[in-house]
Amino acid sequence: MNKKLFVLLLLMAWSMGYSQSMRSDSLLKVLRSELKDQSQYDQEKEKRMGELRLALRNANGAGFDKQFDLCSKLFEEYRSYKFDSAFVYARKLIALAKGFQQKEDLIRSTIMLGSILLNSGLYKEAFEVIQKIDTAGLTNALKSDFLVLRARLNGGIGEYDNDAFFSAGYYRQADKDFKLADSLSPPGDFEQTINMAFLPDSVKRKNLTPDFFYHLITRRPMPAHNLAMVATRLSFAFTGEDRLFFIILGAINDIRSSTKETLAIFLLGQELFKMNQTNDAFAFMQEADRNAVFYGTRNRALQIESMLPLISAKLVDEKQHQKDKLLIGFLTFLIVAIILFFLLVIYRKQILRIKTSEGMIREKNKELERVNDKLWESSKIKEELIGLFFKTCSSYIEMLDTIKREIQHYIKLGKYNEVQQLLKDLHIDKEKGSLYKMLDSIFLTMFPNFITSFNALLNEEDQIWPKSGETLNATVRIFALMRLGITENEAIAKVLDYSVSTIYTYKARIKSRALIPANDFERKIMEIEFIDKPGIG
Template sequence: MKRFTTGLLLVLFLNNVLGSPVRDSLLAALDKAIAASPAYDQQKLKTITGLENALHDGITLGERYDIYLQLFNEYKSFTYDSAYAYARKLTTVAYAMKDPARITYARIKLGFTLVSSGLFKETFDSLHTLDARGAPDSIRAEFYSLMGRYYYDLGDFDNDSYYTGAYNQMGSLYMDSALQLYQTNSFDFSYFRGLQALKGGRIDEASASFKRIIGRQGLAPHQVALVASTLADIYIRKGETDSAIDLLIRAAIADIQSSTKETSAILNLAEQLFKKGDVRNASIYIERAMKEAVFYGARQRKIQAGAILPIIEDEKIAAVEGQRKVLIEYASVVTFLLLVVVALAIIIFLQVRKLRVAQRALSEAHARTQEINHQLLEANKIKEEYIGYFFNVNSDYFTKVEKFKKAIEQKLSDRKFEDIRFLAGNINLKKEKEDLLQHFDKVFLKLFPHFVEDFNALFKPEDRIHLKEGELLNTDLRIFALIRMGISDNEKIAKILEYSVNTIYTYKTRIRNRSLVPNETFEEKVMQIKAL
């Protein structure tokens, strides 16, 4: 971890100087961390199991309180349900102990869990009645900073020009109270002071503060992720996207190493990579962000990821469609050239057979007249011409085929079409189209696993669509799957599914006429089908 923090600024400098090689190494490190994430999670679960095993009937209330607090701290950024459950247990034990300080502290932990899950109303209901004035300074500081975070997060979630400013002002008032209680050399004091400057629009002050923090030795992975993610937000506001991406990668790695599921780093990273045109990595990381949000139960993160995910997947589908069209064009050229070769082979075979017949006739007619000799010379000339023609044509053809093959390999090498040579000789356009549609079906149903059931709910039982064995979607469902993905133009749908515009219109009209809802609201109902 020490090497991570001390080398961060150097990595950012090298990335500005050297460019993409450093970025590639950072992304490779992130991919490696994602692959190792089950091991990090397993270690956390091992720690949790050890704590849970320490709970038994013979321990005192004070010991039970301490264990519940440790379990809460393990779960607070890992799983909402468990964190909430232990926060409630912590509160129950605190009341049983009749200890005001512990009661206040337990309720603060409960509020932390609620705000982390995006339950803003519940957070307010839980905290606004809490009076921390008589609590120790450390507890009061945590209460005021939590209230500050609550208003900051609420402002970010609303993202409104009027209310966000008001919420940020309220949050900064609470942060003022918290900063008076934290030790000035502590991480919390430095971080919240920088956050207060950021929310107050003092960008340069906030940037300098977070740069000082991230240069410290001995930061925990979660602290590194928190500072790097916040500093990345400042770089995004300044338009320094490359530096922001590098910091977000670092933050995402640190989140994985600390098994932090309540995180926005990898979500923001996916969004920035998508804006830079890196659709492949953006798709991987947005799916990871959605998975983390679902695992933790962070509602606001799921909403944010759900807003970006269809856009990225739509871009992926468009890219696949473009690749398919290019492949079909190349396949058509290859097929044409193969047909030319077959035609030439037939012609040459027929001519060679004729020449052989002529040779046999010449061997039996040594005594023929000058006219026959002339015919023989003419036949030999024909033979020479055809053989020369054959070799010239075949030489040119094989040269073209070789160039064409190299061009295909060069163009498709990055797309991993390892079987291109096999495809060149065994073109099956129908199979390619089926594979493309099958791929679309899988991606779509991954986003909308209940689409078929929800779609059929719009029809009477006898009018519902029944898929054949092995089918994921059929044409009827694909049309409205594309509409659900945001592609509503008939011409675009027709191009994607390779039908005429009139055919698509006919399909849509027929389906709408069978539905239980009015025709004019049918597509609106389809758009209301929920994603995962």
């Protein structure tokens, strides 16, 4: 999805008065779409870097400015893409500056090297690099860059330590360096406006809403990588759906800029986990893990590895809960169906008993004979289906018990990969297919002429015959369930795991092609004979 379409989608969301939650959902759809196109963005970036590398090889022996400029461009391309390559070009920049005795460029290159060491989690090495920088006589701009790097490094170590005593000292030093950097190189109007998002609510103006900051950053022309950084930073100024919105915006633009040293996708996984959106949280945290491995971000990889088991365990619990609900629902449906069936039988018997007239008795005797045939048929169907139900339930209960014990065992041993593999080995579709095949087999035992009788109601070109190896296909199975007495679309949809609209569409399509009026089609289906009725030789 291109940027114009993305902006249009968001503007439509605001103009129609969407809630914060719906706006975040819309952005999540865009993010999933962009993840599918991620390889295309990466290929474009690789192509640019390939052209720059070729130009640098051709510039071998050229002057300082040409080589330094090409190395700088390559460093910027790799800075947030891959640590190893960025490290190589940072060292080349330092070597060039030393060789041509360019002090200012040497310091700038050293600061660049320190920044990628920080991004990769190499805090000790980053400290060693910046300690070698001679800050005497630096321009305000370079000194400000140096202080910002040192502040970020202290802040990163404080966050990594996560200790009430030691982290406080690092945070104090970081705050001191940030303030000193601001005094040397005051932020521009744009940066000052962004900083206002972090003011306390009691001080912040009422018009400084999330909408205001969204329009501020999206209407300002800037590269996707810069937009991602600003959006991610703004996310820390808000909470709830507003925070989620800016994190997703940052993640989208990280993908578009082929940024692998990305914080946004990791924060998104954390935020969705807190909001109990476990499936999405797990998917995005896995994406963050792939990015961290690709870039070489050691500290981020450790954070992700500590989060993934928590999300995975919660995901397993949710899946188990869904299976339990499905089983309980099926049992409840079956019990209600049996109760209703017996109520119907009792009601019909009472109707027969109140008939005293001899003529009515003879008529009712005939009716009773037909009812008895139906009861016998229903009894046989019930017998077969209850046998199938208990056999299937017993099998699944045994399987669920085995899986539960294995998962508990692996969790106690901390073998989460085995838990994931165990879950991957659960082929729900295969089990569902086996259940349908067993149901089909029992049905055809009771109604061996059903397929022939069913197709006799259709034109020859519209007839539906099972393929080789099939018992019943999806369409015929719907009408087979009707013949068993399951006539409601909702009930059929639950049994076959289809939507109600799909069941309705299948039935309407077949009725439109029938040789008889659509209103009589279901009646004809119910008249298809049951095998071996009483009194039939």
